[in-house]
Amino acid sequence: MPEQALQVAFEIKTACDEISRRLLRWHWERKPGAHSLDALLEHIAARKQESPDYYDRMPDLTGKTSWQQLDTTLCMRVLLDPETDAARPLDLLGNTAHPFAARHACNAIRTARNEAAHAAVAADGAQAALLFNEAIEALEEGYAGTAFKENELAQYYREAEDYLSRCSEGKPLKVRQSSPQNAQQGKAAARTKPRNPQTVRSTKSTAGRQSTSARSRSTGIKQSRSTAARSKKQQTGGESRVALGIILAALVLGLIARAISMGLV
Known part of the structure; x- marks a missing residue:
């Protein structure tokens, strides 16, 4: 010494x-x-x-x-x-x-x-x-x-x-760690230290964009499904009206034929 x-x-x-x-x-x-x-x-x-x-x-x-x-x-x-x-x-x-x-x-x-x-x-x-x-x-x-x-x-x-x-x-003096336990506590504190604010903001911004994109995709899917459902409903309604028209025409023709057979026409 x-x-x-x-x-x-x-x-x-x-x-x-x-x-x-x-x-x-x-x-x-x-x-x-x-x-x-x-x-x-x-x-x-x-x-x-x-x-x-x-x-x-x-x-x-x-x-x-x-x-x-x-x-x-x-x-x-x-x-x-x-x-x-x-x-x-x-x-x-x-x-x-x-x-x-x-x-x-x-x-x-x-x-x-x-x-x-x-x-x-x-x-x-x-x-x-x-x-x-x-x-x-x-x-x-x-x-x-x-x-x-x-x-x-x-x-x-x-x-x-x-x-x-x-x-x-x-030379500048530094206080040394008093024990290995303190050193471990210091390392643990360093590991749990908050990240750089800029990094945090960047991460949040990226997460926000990803969330917005996900919501947009979800909305688009819902809209597509809704449009398909309406189209299917409209198609089904059109088919029903055609069938009803055919039935009515057949009924009218049947009535005319019966009237002829009875000598009413």
Whole structure:
């Protein structure tokens, strides 16, 4: 991994740890009850007993005597704790003005920090820079004017731009797919993407012409059938009148012959 990308990843990890400590302390000092670091460590110890699965693989808390010794893993574990099995839930994020935005920001910071901490190649450093930039945007949405002042967020934005610039080396950066499943979803979305409007209009126009032609053919067939039926009817009527005339003529001739035989004529 190039030295530049390695340094960027390290700086992003450090910045995320700093932000995480700031967020946890801000929330912790606004909850009811004690606000000391010792009270926080006692809370974590109690939650580890109540929810061992959630607090599994936690950093060792032995010897922690200052907020500066806390990292993102520990801070976000506390902030994002669902507390479904807690005896005394704190709901730190739920007590804010914008709980959803706060949770989104915490998740974004944690994601960027994890990417930076596990960076192994240059692309990982670039990805961490992109995620950090997105995390600062989420941080602004959730905590602007509360946990962070505008000038502090502006400083983080400048750092994010610097990380992106150092990782890109003049080339545009792209966020890579986070998983094969996302890639498949992207392909599926591409397959279901609407066709070009011009193509759609052309298809509709062709279909319309075909429909009109079909209707014309159908109408012509119906008209032909109707004409044939009328002709047949007229022909049948003519034949009937001829037959009737012959019968009447025969009847008249029969009457004349009978009159002659009777001497009436």
